[in-house]
Amino acid sequence: MNTHVIADHENGAIDRAVEQLISGELVALPTETVYGLAADALNDAAVHKIYNTKGRPSNNPLICHVSDGNMAERFVEVNETAHILMQTYWPGPLTLVLPQVSHSGLPGKVSAGLDTLAVRCPKTKITRNIISQLSRPIAAPSANPSGKLSPTCAADVVEGLDGKIPLIIDGGTTAVGIESTIIGVQGQKLTLLRPGSITVDEISETTGLKVYDRDQNTITAPGQLVSHYAPNAPVKLGVNKCETGDFFIGFGTQNGKLNLSPDGDLAEAAKNLFAMLRSADKQANGAIAVAPIPMKGIGIAINDRLRRAAAPRG
Ligand code: TXA
Ligand code: MG
Numbered sequence: 001m002n003t004h005v006i007a008d009h010e011n012g013a014i015d016r017a018v019e020q021l022i023s024g025e026l027v028a029l030p031t032e033t034v035y036g037l038a039a040d041a042l043n044d045a046a047v048h049k050i051y052n053t054k055g056r057p058s059n060n061p062l063i064c065h066v067s068d069g070n071m072a073e074r075f076v077e078v079n080e081t082a083h084i085l086m087q088t089y090w091p092g093p094l095t096l097v098l099p100q101v102s103h104s105g106l107p108g109k110v111s112a113g114l115d116t117l118a119v120r121c122p123k124t125k126i127t128r129n130i131i132s133q134l135s136r137p138i139a140a141p142s143a144n145p146s147g148k149l150s151p152t153c154a155a156d157v158v159e160g161l162d163g164k165i166p167l168i169i170d171g172g173t174t175a176v177g178i179e180s181t182i183i184g185v186q187g188q189k190l191t192l193l194r195p196g197s198i199t200v201d202e203i204s205e206t207t208g209l210k211v212y213d214r215d216q217n218t219i220t221a222p223g224q225l226v227s228h229y230a231p232n233a234p235v236k237l238g239v240n241k242c243e244t245g246d247f248f249i250g251f252g253t254q255n256g257k258l259n260l261s262p263d264g265d266l267a268e269a270a271k272n273l274f275a276m277l278r279s280a281d282k283q284a285n286g287a288i289a290v291a292p293i294p295m296k297g298i299g300i301a302i303n304d305r306l307r308r309a310a311a312p313r314g
Contacts, residue, residue, distance in 0.1 A: 030171025036140030
């Protein structure tokens, strides 16, 4: 299969993406976090293709991307707390895991058989327009082969999936750079399922509720397993001084061959994280060593991704 890359501003980009989705094909789409590998969420065979194309374990559920809160309400139960979160953060990098309505019409494999469903409304306008025109949600994991680094530009998608999908919509480099914050909402109980650029403190402030950490002993979805973003080179974390042979990625005043943010800006570091890990992986002869990143704000999400990259490979 030939993979076509077209720019988001090209005439007919939306129509071409929608046509492919209607015909049951996969399309890589830009979001503000990372590129997604999209299928019509109501098409069982298309959703199956996502798992096949990524080599994703079938028990790892997908996020349904919607054009707005109204579309979400066709598939999930939205209580007052969830409603406030949607009002405040959508469109934007917040995924909510909510009870799925009965008879949602979604194939069971979208949520890997769970009775909950992850919903998110992406910020990139083109992707919301594509969903609106399709009038159905799209199921979309990150557009990378399972276990590899998430893609933050169209070229990254090509690197992992060239020849496997018909179309990539190129929306440039993603603004946030790391995947959305995932919050489970069970009544009034909020649980952080994955840290992202929207922090627990912000969620607490918005809702007036405490956000619990996920119970580390319960894996509700395999995406929570530790090793997830494996570069080929081994990764060392919290390194203060670069040893010869290692490829050093700095932060702030700690300079390396690359620097996540010379100004020590955590949002900039998040935006650069996957691209720099990718680049380091291509250049490293030994290990990739990364400077310490402060555990505050979006730094918590950066450290989460780094821990996954450094975890022993399963
Ligand atoms: O920013 C993002 O969220 C990106 C872009 C493309 O939107 N998507 C993304 O998808 O990161 P993916 O498939 O790489 O990660 C989805 C995560 C997985 O860790 C999965 O386990 C979790 O969401 N998840 C999905 N449905 C869930 C559910 N019902 N309960 C608990 N976790 C769920
Ligand atoms: Mg992923």
